[in-house]
Amino acid sequence: MLITFEGIEGCGKTTQIALLHTYLEKKGLNVIKTREPGGTTFGETLRKVFLHTNMEVYPLSELLVFMAMRAQHVEELIQPALKEGKVVLCDRFIDASYAYQGYGRGVDLGIIETLNRLVTKGVRPNLTVLLDCSVENGLKRKAESADMDRFEKEELAFHNKIKKAYEKMSKADPKRFFVIDGSLDIDTIHRTIRKKVVALLKNYGI
Ligand code: TYD
Numbered sequence: 744m745l746i747t748f749e750g751i752e753g754c755g756k757t758t759q760i761a762l763l764h765t766y767l768e769k770k771g772l773n774v775i776k777t778r779e780p781g782g783t784t785f786g787e788t789l790r791k792v793f794l795h796t797n798m799e800v801y802p803l804s805e806l807l808v809f810m811a812m813r814a815q816h817v818e819e820l821i822q823p824a825l826k827e828g829k830v831v832l833c834d835r836f837i838d839a840s841y842a843y844q845g846y847g848r849g850v851d852l853g854i855i856e857t858l859n860r861l862v863t864k865g866v867r868p869n870l871t872v873l874l875d876c877s878v879e880n881g882l883k884r885k886a887e888s889a890d891m892d893r894f895e896k897e898e899l900a901f902h903n904k905i906k907k908a909y910e911k912m913s914k915a916d917p918k919r920f921f922v923i924d925g926s927l928d929i930d931t932i933h934r935t936i937r938k939k940v941v942a943l944l945k946n947y948g949i
Pocket residue numbers: 752757779780794809834835836839840843844892894895
């Protein structure tokens with residue numbers, strides 16, 4: 744079972760993944776938590792360099808770097824974990840490429856779809872939790888935290904494109920996307936996600 748988390752910068756997905764992970768672990772489930780970009784030694788090493796570089800990176804190059812990290816992530820970690828019957832919680836996955844490199848940077852969506860299909864080897868999320876919050880609130884939260892990465896430093900118009908992209912994708916695939924108002928308090932969001940996930944696990948006999 745693969746559950747992915749998506750949303751704009753500062754939407755609170757990392758906090759929610761951690762809470763869900765702890766909850767499922769306490770329930771005795773075999774669950775792992777991972778993230779993109781990253782998740783493997785290769786991915787985490789590239790992430791450090793890539794997110795904080797001031798070098799000019801062209802949209803297609805950016806897409807290919809994320810795809811390389813995803814290929815490694817699926818092959819090394821996600822697919823083996825799924826084969827072992829684990830529940831995998833992933834902070835960003837295929838949809839981030841459509842949102843950021845596609846709708847954000849203007850790379851052709853067809854190219855992204857082809858590459859996503861190639862690098863994921865057919866692995867698809869069973870559920871995608873989308874934390875919806877305003878760009879202003881998200882960026883405010885980020886500005887209060889550590890140093891900003893190259894995406895967080897983008898202008899408002901870019902972040903608005905990402906927000907709209909996620910809205911569009913969630914409407915196009917309402918079965919997979921579970922949209923939650925990210926402005927609610929942390930505990931309310933956690934309980935809502937928990938309920939949804941528990942019901943899904945039940946459906947799968949887990
Ligand atoms: P993010 O989850 O926002 O990290 P953090 O919560 O630690 O700030 O991910 C880092 C950035 O990577 C984010 O701005 C979105 C970007 N990204 C893409 O542009 N394309 C992708 O395919 C992925 C996975 C991430």
